[in-house]
Amino acid sequence: MAETTAPTITQKPYVITGIARETPDVNIFSFKAQDGTKLDFDPGMFVMITYSNPATGEKITRAFSIASIPGSDTMEFFIGMVHGRFTSRLDTAKVGDVYYFTGPHGQFRFMPRNGDRVSFIAGGTGLAPFMSMLRYIKEKGLDTDVKLLYSVRYPNEILRKGELEGFASSLKMKMTVTITRPDGSEGWEGEKGRITPEMIKRAIPDPDGRTTFICGPLGFVKAVKEHLKSLGYPDDKVKADVWG
Ligand SMILES: Cc1cc2nc3c(=O)[nH]c(=O)nc-3n(C[C@H](O)[C@H](O)[C@H](O)COP(=O)(O)OP(=O)(O)OC[C@H]3O[C@@H](n4cnc5c(N)ncnc54)[C@H](O)[C@@H]3O)c2cc1C
Numbered sequence: 365m366a367e368t369t370a371p372t373i374t375q376k377p378y379v380i381t382g383i384a385r386e387t388p389d390v391n392i393f394s395f396k397a398q399d400g401t402k403l404d405f406d407p408g409m410f411v412m413i414t415y416s417n418p419a420t421g422e423k424i425t426r427a428f429s430i431a432s433i434p435g436s437d438t439m440e441f442f443i444g445m446v447h448g449r450f451t452s453r454l455d456t457a458k459v460g461d462v463y464y465f466t467g468p469h470g471q472f473r474f475m476p477r478n479g480d481r482v483s484f485i486a487g488g489t490g491l492a493p494f495m496s497m498l499r500y501i502k503e504k505g506l507d508t509d510v511k512l513l514y515s516v517r518y519p520n521e522i523l524r525k526g527e528l529e530g531f532a533s534s535l536k537m538k539m540t541v542t543i544t545r546p547d548g549s550e551g552w553e554g555e556k557g558r559i560t561p562e563m564i565k566r567a568i569p570d571p572d573g574r575t576t577f578i579c580g581p582l583g584f585v586k587a588v589k590e591h592l593k594s595l596g597y598p599d600d601k602v603k604a605d606v607w608g
Pocket of ligand 1: 410426427428429430441442443444445446447448449450451452489492581605606607
């Protein structure tokens with residue numbers, strides 16, 4: 365895989381242009397730079413978003429992975445509405461509100477090219493950086509060979525389901541979704557339960573020569589890394605983005 369130079373970090377006001385309830389616990393927020401410029405970033409990177417209350421001087425900053433494609437003038441984020449300090453502010457956010465972005469940041473970068481072979485392992489909103497990568501692969505018409513293993517609690521928590529199914533049918537991508545809380549998910553015919561080494565073998569039967577990217581909460585990433593180790597994946601071919 366090609367190494368690219370990190371894009372320049374900038375700090376700017378961004379305006380909310382869209383808020384969509386994607387699943388019961390995740391909203392998709394869209395932003396545009398107030399000055400109309402586009403942020404230069406590679407798929408997989410994140411920005412620090414700051415909420416600033418001019419009345420009280422309160423400032424809260426959190427990291428969010430960019431789900432949109434490089435070159436787009438809209439920045440999209442999959443945000444788990446966990447009602448914490450930052451996300452509670454987003455509960456009442458509306459189109460037109462201004463937040464401040466610093467970025468892009470992160471070493472979890474992948475600029476896909478023809479011939480690359482990769483595996484993406486995502487937990488929940490950890491799908492976001494992979495969405496940026498997949499959208500890039502689709503837009504450029506690349507033949508990147510992708511195995512996606514995606515873990516969510518319930519079938520109705522699969523983010524951008526239709527778009528993912530479109531990638532699975534139009535790209536060189538095999539998608540495996542596992543539902544970790546299958547109770548009440550009658551009719552679900554895919555994988556069930558947390559990711560295990562056996563499940564990884566089924567989802568990625570041809571791991572040789574692939575680079576594997578993992579993204580999600582701390583416990584998820586730790587467990588998947590252990591499984592990959594037990595399966596003999598070389599450390600230098602595994603990259604992780606941890607949100608804990
Ligand atoms: C590099 C990076 C990229 C990230 N990208 C994303 C992203 O794309 N989408 C996204 O939703 N988050 C992402 N996060 C997490 C995000 O930065 C915040 O930590 C998260 O939004 C919670 O912030 P908060 O202030 O609302 O919660 P806090 O006030 O910090 O925490 C409140 C409570 O919520 C719990 N909590 C925090 N996060 C979660 C969670 N994800 N699920 C369940 N409970 C939680 C905490 O344990 C705590 O008990 C990323 C983090 C990093 C480091």
